[in-house]
Amino acid sequence: MGEFAYTVDRLFWLICVLLLVVSVIYKLDVSSRIALTVWVVGNLLMDQLQPYIMELATVNKIAGVSFWYVIWAAIEILCLWCIYKIHAAHNLEASKLARYIMVCFLSLCALQFMRYADRVVLDTNMLSEVYKYVVVSINISVVPFAIFWFVKDIQTLRKGVAL
């Protein structure tokens, strides 16, 4: 089940790339495009860095675990900050998809915090499975929401053209 979930996660990342292409072709809402671009690039970055972070985390057992959780949380908040900064710089209004993606990044960071507290601070280790599957679920959830809002945008654009 674990491998299957990760395969599905990668597949859904590819679908996000396709949705990005669709949003460019249909000239959809800029805010959504920015957020989706940051989401795609952020996930690609995390995927590429994962082996190196794993290697660094195993060098020192004590500091390594802390490093693992802090670095993921830092990357997630960096992505969220990028979305905020681009919106602020261009004085853009955040679309529903942009806000949802920001919430996803926040949730991932919160998950890192809770899992770290559970594993290292409290030493209860109750969130092991939850951690794995919630990360994948959040990654997967972006796709249906993006499709839903893009379809709505395309329908609205078509109505506007018809009128």
Next chain:
Amino acid sequence: MIEFLSLLVLAVLLLSGLFWYKKTCRHLTVKEIEQRVSQQMEQRAHKLCMQAFDVQRTSEAEERSKLDEQFQDDLHLYVEDFQAEVAESLQQNKVQDIQSYGFIRLTK
């Protein structure tokens, strides 16, 4: 010590994220409220469109003038009610940095 520091860093990251998220969302509020109110008043807007259509279709001058007057009154009432609804919603949602909306002054 490392555990405590790491937990602190994670907490700071999370709070920073929340802060930037709130700052990003603040811009949207006025437009969102306007969209919500216009959706609620869609039926009235549709009725106004039909009234305008009737005015266009009427050939008799006197009747046309009466219908047009009625349409103008309903249109002004619609715009006033729309602005009042949006202004009320802005106050209820405590939207900052807006002193007035339309002809309505927003007081604290």
